[in-house]
Amino acid sequence: MNEMTKIGTAKDWESDQEVRWCPGCGDYAILKAVQRTMPELGVRPEDTVFISGIGCSSRFPYYMETYGFHTIHGRAPAIATGVKLANPDLDVWIITGDGDALSIGGNHTMHLLRRNLDCQILLFNNEIYGLTKGQYSPTSRIGTRSPSTPFGSVDRPASPCAFALGSGARFVARGIDVNKKLPEVLKAAHAHKGAAFIEIFQNCIVYNDDVFAPFTDKANAAEGQLWLEHGQPMLFAGGSKGLRLNLDHLHLEIVDVVDGDWQSVGVQIHDIANRSVAHMLVELPFGAFPMALGVLYEDPRPSFEQAVIAQNRQIAEGKIPDLQKLVAKGQTWQVEKQPRVE
Structure with a gap:
């Protein structure tokens, strides 16, 4: 990015509030990644709003030197929609967790993505309810032992990115809390005009420690991560390995690459506009395949607030605003003052 567009430093985006998460929580790394990225986006703190729901991640707005709302459980998308419609020039970020966005907030998240509001949604996925002391969440894997599933969860977990694609999201990406490539994913999301959905794998050191270690640990990263x-x-x-699209059965498969000759074995070229392949990438079996990371899908279309503003402008064309006429419209009457009887 051109240096001329850089506004301030990371310090300018840090509030004076003490950051209060459990020591070692992945939220610290995400916060720092966002604060380091914001100066490079060409936006100003006074034009930025961070909106959160309920959960550990939802402390986030307190730590950003911007405007912010700490809203109620699952309703951050509704508040964000109101903010963006009231002032479309604001840069709106939604901070949420797997429980906040996909449980009580699932309906709101779905409609935000379907409508394509111009905002960035950062979903911190730690596969557990951390704030309420470790119950299993919508993304917890089968067999997860928790206070609410002492014998192991039998629920099939929700896939945040599959949910986003199914809801009509036009930008879907993944990142890792401590990975140095996360800022690049954040920049790509911000550059997208419309709802940009990012699932961030975030380690909960207290209640679900190392659940992502099979692909996040340094020893496993090369085999476990597909950027x-x-x-x-x-x-x-x-x-040395790649993914090939098996056209006979329409699924992705792993192939070995010898001497860098990936063309001869048919390794798939990533096309961010290919929605079908994006679905395949987010549904790759955990453990048997690497975790697909980075921008999985992007295919822009006009955003919700743009359509609303254009419609309002068209409806108002040639009309003179008359508040009194609007108030008096319909069943109205006036109470006349009666003369006082002595």
């Missing part, structure tokens, strides 16, 4: 880039082959494990 996607538009127009580039889907390679991982240092380029």
Whole structure:
């Protein structure tokens, strides 16, 4: 990004509030990544709003030197919609968790994505309810032992990115709390005009520690992470393996790459506008395949607030505002003052 667009430093985006998460929580890394990224986006703190629901992640607005709302459980999308419609020039960010966004807030999240409000949604996924002391969440895996599932969860977990794609999201991405590539994903989301959905794998050190270690640990990262880039082959494990689209059965499969010759084995080129392949990427079986990361899907369309503003402008064209006429419209009457009887 051009240096001329850089506004301030990370310090300018840090509030004076003490950051209060459990020591070692992945939320600290996400907060720092966001604060480091904001100066490079060409936006100003006074034009920015962070909106959250309920959960550990929802402390986030307190720590950003911007406007912010700490709203009620699952309703951050509704508040964000009102903010963006009232002032479309504001840069709106939604901070939420897997429980906040996909349980009580599932309906609101779905409609925000369907409507395509111009905002960035950061979903911190730790696969557990951290704030309420470790109950299993909509994204907890089968077998998860928690206070609410002492014998292991039997629920099939929700996939945040599959949910987003199914809801009509036009931008879907994934990142990792401590990974250095997270700021690049944040920049891509911000550049997208419309609802940009990012699932961020976030370690809960108290109630679900190392649940993502099979692909986040340094020793497992090469084999466990597939960082996607538009127009580039889907390679991982240092380029020694890749994903190929099996056209006979329409699924992705792992192939070995010898001497960098990925073309001869048919490694798939990542196309961010290919929605079908994006669905395949988010549904890859955990453990058997690398975790697909980066921008999985992007295909912009006009945003919700743009359509609302255009419609209002069209309806108002040629009309003179008359508040009194509007108030008096319909069944109204006037109470006349009666003369006083002595």
